[in-house]
Amino acid sequence: xSLTLEEMNNMYLDVLKEVGNIGxxxxxxxxxxxxxxxxxxxxxxxxxxxxxxxxxxxxxEEMVVAGIYFQVEGDIDGNIMFLLDIxxxxxxxxxxxxxxxxxxxxxxxxxxxLQEIGNILSGSYISSLSALTGxxxxxxxxxxxxxxxxxxxxxxxxxxxxxxxxxxxxxxILTEGDYEVKxxxxxxxxxxxxxxxxxxxxxYS
Amino acid sequence: xxxIVKVGMADLxxxxxxxxxxxLGLGSCVGIAVYDRFKKIAGLAHIMLPDSNQIKNNSNKAxxxxxxxxxxxxxxxxxxxxxARLTAKIAGGSxxxxxxxxxxxxxxxxxxxxxxTKEILENLKIPILAEDTGGNxxxxxxxxxxxxxxxxxxIGYGVKTI
Numbered sequence: 001x002s003l004t005l006e007e008m009n010n011m012y013l014d015v016l017k018e019v020g021n022i023g024x025x026x027x028x029x030x031x032x033x034x035x036x037x038x039x040x041x042x043x044x045x046x047x048x049x050x051x052x053x054x055x056x057x058x059x060x061e062e063m064v065v066a067g068i069y070f071q072v073e074g075d076i077d078g079n080i081m082f083l084l085d086i087x088x089x090x091x092x093x094x095x096x097x098x099x100x101x102x103x104x105x106x107x108x109x110x111x112x113x114l115q116e117i118g119n120i121l122s123g124s125y126i127s128s129l130s131a132l133t134g135x136x137x138x139x140x141x142x143x144x145x146x147x148x149x150x151x152x153x154x155x156x157x158x159x160x161x162x163x164x165x166x167x168x169x170x171x172x173i174l175t176e177g178d179y180e181v182k183x184x185x186x187x188x189x190x191x192x193x194x195x196x197x198x199x200x201x202x203x204y205s
Numbered sequence: 206x207x208x209i210v211k212v213g214m215a216d217l218x219x220x221x222x223x224x225x226x227x228x229l230g231l232g233s234c235v236g237i238a239v240y241d242r243f244k245k246i247a248g249l250a251h252i253m254l255p256d257s258n259q260i261k262n263n264s265n266k267a268x269x270x271x272x273x274x275x276x277x278x279x280x281x282x283x284x285x286x287x288x289a290r291l292t293a294k295i296a297g298g299s300x301x302x303x304x305x306x307x308x309x310x311x312x313x314x315x316x317x318x319x320x321x322t323k324e325i326l327e328n329l330k331i332p333i334l335a336e337d338t339g340g341n342x343x344x345x346x347x348x349x350x351x352x353x354x355x356x357x358x359x360i361g362y363g364v365k366t367i
Binding site for chain 2: 054055060061062064067069071140141143145147148149150151152153154155157158161162
């Protein structure tokens with residue numbers, strides 16, 4: 001039996017939201033520890049979006065964003081994408097490098113710092129999911145791409161499109177002082193893995 | 206008056222002179238512009254997957270190279286285009302991310318989209334006049350019905366007309 005989008009929309013979004021909440025909470029504390037500053041987090045916004053609307057969330061298809069992409073392996077297969085707009089990327093890397101200026105261009109060091117940040121945040125998210133579900137989940141090494149939002153998002157959208165006509169987005173806003181970092185997680189289980197995931201969460205039988 | 210008609214992801218549009226067709230931020234997807242130079246009628250499809258026969262959930266015809274091209278050509282003929290005159294220009298099909306352990310089929314989706322698009326156009330005897338495909342970067346494209354030019358814009362890889 002396959003899951004329709006409506007069913008998922010109505011019943012499972014809350015569970016995924018909770019996973020997103022705990023995952024993002026852990027991600028925020030991991031980040032706070034790393035930069036040794038207090039990080040506040042809003043309750044994440046979990047949404048199902050149609051392809052047309054995905055890019056508009058990030059300021060349009062041509063907005064330059066940083067996407068950090070992982071393969072998930074273990075009891076379920078799939079991918080995770082962590083997406084940051086460019087100003088959030090600059091804020092995060094500058095915090096990590098201890099720079100005062102949060103507006104400079106991203107260099108190679110920043111790019112590898114971003115991959116590391118993506119690694120830590122996605123790792124926290126995956127371990128929350130793993131703890132909640134009892135599933136054994138592992139992350140691959142990250143792959144980073146800085147380009148147009150539409151182009152980057154085409155990758156999870158294509159994966160999702162094999163099963164659904166929508167994309168599941170978990171939006172988290174982290175703040176440190178006056179600076180806001182808006183991070184977006186896309187959880188993309190392979191077909192078949194989605195039901196397994198929901199079953200492990202006790203919401204689908 | 207010239208209107209700029211936007212084509213979304215898994216979407217297609219057909220217009221007449223002097224309108225301009227555009228699709229923004231093509232990544233692994235492929236933008237397929239088909240044109241009747243004599244009637245100045247053009248169609249643009251933004252496809253996500255190579256083949257509707259491989260996927261169960263295939264109700265959205267504009268999502269797949271095969272069904273999108275078929276529908277687009279039918280709509281163009283309805284507007285007065287002749288299939289024998291049609292030509293095509295394609296862009297996109299890049300690989301945005303790569304992993305060290307050899308790329309999975311999924312990572313090669315851009316390449317597969319391009320390949321499938323070319324095969325379908327060849328079967329329909331629609332010549333491909335120009336293409337800008339592959340690589341690891343995104344593209345925004347604009348197709349001009351007046352000239353048949355396809356403008357390709359990128360971040361850091363320049364702008365060109367093909």
